[in-house]
Amino acid sequence: MAPITSSIAFPSGSAQLNGYLAQPDGNGPFPALVLIHEAYGLNENMRDIASRFAEQGYVALAVDLFTGRNRMICMARVFYGMIFNSAEHFGIDDLKSALTYLTAQSGVDSQHLGAVGYCMGGSLAVAWACTDKRLRVIAPYYGVNPRPDDMLTRLCPVVGSYPGNDFTTKAGQKLEIVLERENIPHDIKSYPGAGHSFFNDTSRNYNADAAADSWHRVLAFFKEHIG
DSSP states (O other): OOOEEEEEEEEETTEEEEEEEEEOSSOOOEEEEEEEOOTTOSOHHHHHHHHHHHHTTOEEEEEOTTTTSOHHHHHHHHHHHHHHOTTSSHHHHHHHHHHHHHHTSTTEEEEEEEEEEETHHHHHHHHHHTTOTTOOEEEEESOOOOSSGGGGGGOOOEEEEEESSSTTHHHHHHHHHHHHHTTOOEEEEEETTOOTTTTOTTSTTOOHHHHHHHHHHHHHHHHHHHO
16 A cells, blocks of 8 residues: 655654655554665655655655755764764754654554665765664665774665765775674675766666666665564
8 A cells, every 4th residue: 555654753862853754554564764865855755665665665764964054064063973073963863853753653563674875875874884783684775884984884784786886885895894794784795887877867877777777675684684
């Protein structure tokens, strides 16, 4: 059946952030995900992805980290934070608030939580998971790793997807080395011939084969770790 969707707002510190909530039809409890956007913000592509996850049995909250803020300033603050203070900056705090809101919703299984992020969102997903034990699994797409490198040893299981020739490719390779060494469950894959934003079907870099394969890998990995 079609998912139940709504536009919502949730508190984060003194701010109110917007989001898009997609829920499976039924009473649950369902595993739940926070979805973190690219530099484009919360758009129809992210709403569509949330609905797709809901169709697969997940409550999905796509957040808008740019709510009421200047997008370029927000992006600068996020990337500055990832370089100089990866564990604690406003993007991570907002995501923790989003997860708190999500776990308070009826029908959400608060013990089976994950996150999915794309580009900037993929980078945030990795950094966030190093600091929040509520997350049981993450799926970063073409993101970079937080600093310092030893933060990665704190990660939960990871299913990561990267282009074969991109500024994020080496980050995926480095992430896989750490996860292997630390015996953290993982599935890291790069896609030769795919470009940045290959999962975004509204982007000129959309790669249908890489997008479909990564989608099936994410669903299988999530099924294993959060149901």
